[in-house]
Each structure stands twice: as C-alpha cells, then as structure tokens.
Amino acid sequence: MTAVALSADENAAVVRLEQKLMDAQSALKSAHAYYEGEQRLRQLGLAVPPSLQQFLTVVNWPRMAADGVEERLDIEGFRFPGVDEADEDLWRIWQDNNLDEESQLAHLDALIYGRSYICVGANEDDEATPLVTVESPFELVHETDPRSRRASAALRLYDERDGRATRGTLYLPDATVWLFWSGSAGRWVDVDRDDHRMGVVPVVPVVNRARTANRAGVSELKDVIPLTDAAARSLTNLQLAQETHSVPQRFVLGAAAGDFVDQNGQPLTKWEAYFSSVWTLANEQAKVGQLPSADLKNLTETVEHYARLASGVTALPPNYFGLAADDAASADAIRSREARLVKRCERKQTAWSGSWEQAMRLVLYVATGDEDASARRLQTLWRDPATPTRAQQADAVVKLAQAGILPREGAWDDLKYSPARQERLREQFRRQDELDPVGAVTRLVGQQA
Structure with a gap:
C-alpha cells in the first residue's frame, strides 16, 4: 500500500467533513436508541431506585412512527419520458444490486436519522452493472x-479501531479518493484514487423533511419522542401502582409476633402469614381489616391520551396505537383514517424520487460513459401507498374498460399483471377465440365500439 499525501x-x-460527522453522532445515537426502544427513564434524569428498575417501561412509538411510513414506500421501476413501461435495463441493475431490499434500508434510515445515502x-x-450501495x-x-x-463533497469513515476510524473514502466531483x-x-x-472526471459527486443524500433552511433533514421521530417519554413515565407509574395499590390491602391491629407461628411454634413465612393464618388469629384483641384497591383508570386514560396525541403528530391511525376506532370498520372508514398517512x-x-432519479442518472453515466439527456426527465414508479382491496381495484378497472377508456391489455397493466402472465392470458384468449369464432367477433365489435 503506497501512501501519498493529500x-x-x-x-x-476531510478535516471539515470529519468534524461534521463527529458533531452529528450524538443526535444519531439518540434517534437510534429511541427507534430500538433502548431509551430508558433513567436516561431522562429521573431518580428511580435500583429496587424499582424492573418496573421501568418503554413504549416504542418511535419505531411505529418510522415503520408505519416505510412499509408503504416501495419502488417498482424507472420510466423514461414518452414511455409507458419501466425500463428493463435500469430494473436489471436495480435488482443486481439487491436494491429491492437495500432501498428499504435507505428509506428507513432517512426516516429515523433524517438522511441516508x-x-x-x-x-x-461487471462493467455493465454499476455498483449501487446505500x-x-x-x-x-x-x-x-x-x-x-x-x-459538493462527501466523506465515509469506517473500520473503527480503538475508538477511531482507520479507513475512509473521500468523494469529490472529479475523483474518489x-x-x-x-x-x-x-x-x-491517499492510498488509492479513481479520477473519474464525472463533474459530480457520486453520492446522493436521501433527506427527510428537507427545508430551505435545513437541507440536512429532520428525523421523523422528533415529534413523537416527547410523547413517548411522557407515556413511558405514566406506564412506569402504572406498573408501580399495579404492584402496590391495584389489589385490596389488608391490615392487622393488636396482633403480636407470637400470633404468626405454626403449631410447632415456628415463625410463618411471609406468604403463609399473608394468605392463611393471619385471618384466623386466636388473639381476641386482634382486628383484621381491608383497604379498598385504588382505581388505576386515571393512569390508563392518561396513556390513551398520549397515544391519541401521538396518532395526531405521526398521521398513523389510532388503531396503530392499540386504540379502538370510533367508527365502524368499513372500507370507507379505513380509507378516512389513513388519508393523512397516505x-x-x-x-x-x-421528495425521494429526485434522489433515486439522480442516482439512476449516475448509474447510466458509469455504465455508458455518456450523459443521456432523456434521463433528466426520468420518472420513479412507486407502489400505491394506499391500501385498496383487490375487489376495489378490479371494480375500478372493469368500469374503465367498460367505458372504453382502457383496452384489455391496459386493464392488465392497471391490475399489475406481470409480462409473463399477460403473455399467458393472450395465449388463453387466442385459444378461446379459435374454439368460439362467433364470440371472438362479438368481443371484437364490442371493443371497437
């Protein structure tokens, strides 16, 4: 390995970017802890005695806030201008790089941390298949x-040893070092470099909630974290109250230590004293009583209140937080609850189409060495984030076909039939027409009308 000075x-x-990366670590680690459910009340500055540590409870709403959005973000291809179908070569490169799975990681990290790359x-x-990583x-x-x-520049540091990264990659518009x-x-x-002369940094940020004053992005967890902390405190109080106040408390007045012995004069264990002999004391002066249990409804209602607030700030329907819906579980009600989330x-x-399209333009440049002007208007194809039923999809397509807006094969496209299945359907219709020529003519006239 030949080392050359930068x-x-x-x-x-490198100095600027390394410092920027170090400055970001604290916020990234905090977001990671909340997503993983590792942020405990003791980290919030509360004095919780060691004997009560087992009652600490964390409700992982931050994970729900990120996963609830990411689960609806699936890329299905890229389309050039003037073309109805996704480009097969770009999709081949996409799948060769396992981006069906990796793109989910990019989206999830952007939601959790505010950005990914x-x-x-x-x-x-394989020179024909550029390498694409997240x-x-x-x-x-x-x-x-x-x-x-x-x-305009990017830096990746890795291979950490003794608390310091030992390897890195500097991305510049004309070289990767x-x-x-x-x-x-x-x-x-500098141990190696690629003077690619592309004039653009081959790194594309995927930024969540970018603003004109903040292009670095904001975590999707930001709004729900304070509510998560509040709910965690209420749940911890509920756990403690459940152990100490949720069952009737019994008491004994006027009893002596000698009243808590067995027939051999040996002291009873605490459980034996509590569940049996205490209530059959021979001491006439002793009195046994019971205090009513506490109503914990105020704590459960508080947690439900925080859950509704979390539902409001995350746009997730209340049932995602375990709350019963106020309306009937009809299709219209489901769509209404999911409208903001969709x-x-x-x-x-x-927002993220631009990032993926820029990445695909880089892919084309690396693969061919030329800039394709038509790629400037490349379009990302996403799966519908709504949750229509199959019956609803079919009903909508049938109505469009009956109105003459869609031909048969257009209906197949809207139903997301694969090319292989569409070819089988064409063959099945051809055989059907051969067996029923009159029906074939009738169908042809109906389609032309």
Missing part, C-alpha cells in the same frame, strides 16, 4: 452546494 484542498475537505461506482466484476449517516456525511443543492489513517504521521493519507407517504415519494 492535496491542501482535499485535506481541508446512495453511492454509485464502477463494478470491477450507506448509513453514522459513517457518511456530505456538504451541499448552495447553488445546485447537490452534494480512498484514505488510510496514518497514526505515525497523525493524518489521513398523503404523507405520497409526499415522501415526491
């Missing part, structure tokens, strides 16, 4: 060009 500009970029590069094993914001950070709004931390020299050195998912699709 240029002054490259070294300055797509990296595009040459594939040494990367974590824990390892990768970028700077944004204030004019183009695209990444592989780095190694030289402990003896106390600096990063619209939020559509907004994500619009």
